[in-house]
Amino acid sequence: MPRTPDPVEDDLDTIPPPPPVFHVEQALLGALLLEPQRLASVTGIAADSFSTAAHAALFAAIRSLPAPDPAEHAKNTKWLDQVLAASRDEARGLSATYLHSLIEICPRPGHAPAYARMIEAEHSRRRLSAAAQRVMHTARDTSLPQRVATTLAEADALTAVVDDIATRFPPHSGSLPRTPAPSPATTHDEEAADEERLLLATATEHPSSVDQMRWLTSADFTHPLHAGLWQCLTALTRRSKPVDPVTVLWEAQHRGLLDAGAEPRQLLDLLAVPFGSAERWGERMLQRSVLGTAHHIGRCIEAFTEDPTATPYQLVVGSRRSLADLSSVRTRWQHATSPEPTKRPARTRATAAPRAGPPTTAPPAARISR
Structure with a gap:
């Protein structure tokens, strides 16, 4: 007879098993519940270091209550009852049974510092x-x-x-x-491509702006052809060569940009429609x-x-x-x-007043009396 699927059972099968740190947390809490005095050796963690609300509530309760006398703790569950009552304020689903199961799960209470380090x-x-x-x-x-x-x-x-x-x-x-890094996201943003075309055309029309935009690099472009044309512009201005659509086209040919399928007429048309400020387009691209x-x-x-x-x-x-x-x-x-620093006027050295000194003309000759 075919088995009738149980919806509840099937739902439980889809729940992933808890990660290893869940079991580490159980081991640490079990160690502290069994031997509360070991809390002094547990450092580097707080209640929010735990992966579940129940474990966080238990750890917070353990830290908030004074440790019991070891001899008395071995005879009764009074301190455990206090921990359960305090932790239920944050995690109502906790039970005395779970606390006792944590104690049984802990393999070595003396390894509490190692468990804390894992957490x-x-x-x-x-x-x-x-x-x-x-x-x-x-x-x-x-x-x-x-x-x-x-x-x-x-x-x-x-x-x-x-x-x-x-x-x-x-x-x-x-x-x-050893994790392989994800590849950069490739986006086909037409708005970004339009801004790049406007930048290239405006910078070609006003090549002096290229030297003022050293903060912009070819890596800031989203389209490889546009990045190559920017390299052409920066190379021409760095060599103090004439810059216009034709000279940029000639530089693009030497850099192999035409081999990528770009047609000369297409590049000339792209560079012939300047608009606005090249610096403004460059800032938007850099942003x-x-x-x-x-x-x-x-x-x-x-x-x-x-x-x-x-x-x-x-x-x-x-x-x-x-x-x-x-x-x-x-x-x-x-x-x-950043705004350009304000240039201070060059300081001029004030002409010092001449110092008083001996007369530069000889005194009149004494008259000889006869």
Whole structure:
């Protein structure tokens, strides 16, 4: 007779098993419930270091209550009843049965410091993941009035988390993460392509602006052809060569841009429609580059945290390397948006008043009396 599926049983089958840190938390809590005096050797963690609300409530209750006398604790469950009552304020589903099962699960109460260190490591992973996700969310939030500033502030908060983890787990040599970094997101943003075309045409019309935009690089362009044309413009201005659509086309030919399928007439038409300010278009492109870089860094760090084989040391090293990419584009953004320093007028040396001295003319000759 065919088996009739049980909806409840089938739903339970889809629940993933708890991660290893769940069992580590059970072992630590069991050790502290069995031998409360071992709490003094547990450092580096707090209630929010635990992965479940029930475990967090139990740890908070254990820390809030005075440790019982070991001899009395071995005779009765009075202290355990106090822990259960205090923890139920935050986790009503806890029971005396679960507390006793935690005691039975703990293999070695003397290993409590090692269990705490494991919990600290996994909590660091969750903190890093949450900070990376905040950076990604902020970088994509178009409703923010100061999107770049807010994203960079979240990046600073992410850096602070990395530094704190490095203090707790100092990195050592040879601890690079083995996690493959996600490839950069490829977006076909027509608005970005239009702004790049306007920048190239306006900069060709006003080549003096190219030298003032050293903060913009070919990596800030979303279209490879546009990035190559920007390299042509910067090369011509650096060599003090004439700049116009024809000279840019000639430079593009030498750089192999026409081999990619771009037609000469197409490039001439692209460079012949200037509009607005090249610096303004460049700032918009650089802004998009800052946000895109921040989002990609968040994805990389999130990928590190999702790899269960990555140690805290590897998370620190990998995260710092990723954040270095944002530091570079951030510096260029500050150069682009900072007002130019006011030039002070050159100081002129005041002419000092002549000092009094002996007369420069000889005194009249004395008259000889006869």
